Amino acid sequence: MSPLPLLGFVAWSGTGKTTLLECLIPRLVARGLRLGVLKHTHHAFDIDQPGKDSHRLRQAGAAQVMAASSLRHALIQETPGGEPPFEALLARFDASALDLLLVEGFKYRRFPKVELHRAALGRPLLFPDDPDIIALVSDAPQATTLPRFAFDELDAIADFVCARQSRLDAHDPSPVPPLRLLARALEAIPNPAREACLPGYLSQDADGHLQVRPASGFMPSALLPANCLIELPARAAISPGERVRIRPLPGGGLP
CATH class of the missing domain: 2.40.340.10 (MoeA, C-terminal, domain IV)
Structure with a gap:
C-alpha cells in the first residue's frame, strides 16, 4: 500500500470533512507531526487557471506540466484514461518527509478511517459495515464501542490521532522525532x-x-x-x- 501510515476521514458529502481537517491539522502540526493530505475531489476540478503560463502550455498539448519556484512546485498531469489507482496516488508523496498521510474521501478503499456523521443529513452510518473505521465523529449519540467525539472536540480528536501514531511509531524501527x-x-x-x-x-x-x-x-x-x-x-x-x-x-x- 504505502510506506506512510494512513488515516482517512470519510463521510457523505456535506458532512464537513474539509472543515474539520482544516481545524485539526494545525493542532497536529503543533504537536510535531509532519502531515500530508490526499483529497478525493470532483472529476472536473482544475488547479490550473486560464491565462496562466502553465495553463497555456497544457492547452497547447503538453500532457504534464510542472510549475516550480523557490517555495513550492506542482505537477499538473492529464489522465484521459481515468482516475489513477489509489496506490499510484500514494506513491506520489515523499514518505521520508512525512509522518502521517491524512486521506479525505476514498471511503471504499481499505485503510484505517475516522467516520464523520451528521444526523440532519439523514444518511446511514458507514461504520457498522466498514471494519476499517476506528473512530466516529458525530453530532448525535450513537450505539457503538468505537471512540466517539463531537465535532468541536478538536483537542480530543488530536489526542486520539497522536496516541495512535505513537503506538505505530513504537513498532517502527526507524528513528522519529518525539511526539508531544x-x-x-x-x-x-x-x-x-x-x-x-x-x-x-x-x-x-x-x-x-x-x-x-x-x-x-x-x-x-x-x-x-x-x-x-x-x-x-x-x-x-x-x-x-x-x-x-x-x-x-x-x-x-x-x-
Missing part, C-alpha cells in the same frame, strides 16, 4: 522543586481521551513503570482536570 501530546491530569501533580519534567503514567479512557497522572501517585503494590514524561509549567502544581503536555517514552506504549 496533551492529556488531562487525573489528579494533582505537585512540583515544589519547579522541575521541568516528571515521570508519569499515560492512559486512555473508553472514549479514547488521553489522561495522565504522576507515576509516584500509584500505591507501591500497584506500581506501573512510567510511560511518559509530564512537561511541567513554571509553577508549583497542576490541578486535576487541567490539560498538560506530555512526551511518550520510547517503547512505553499505551494500554
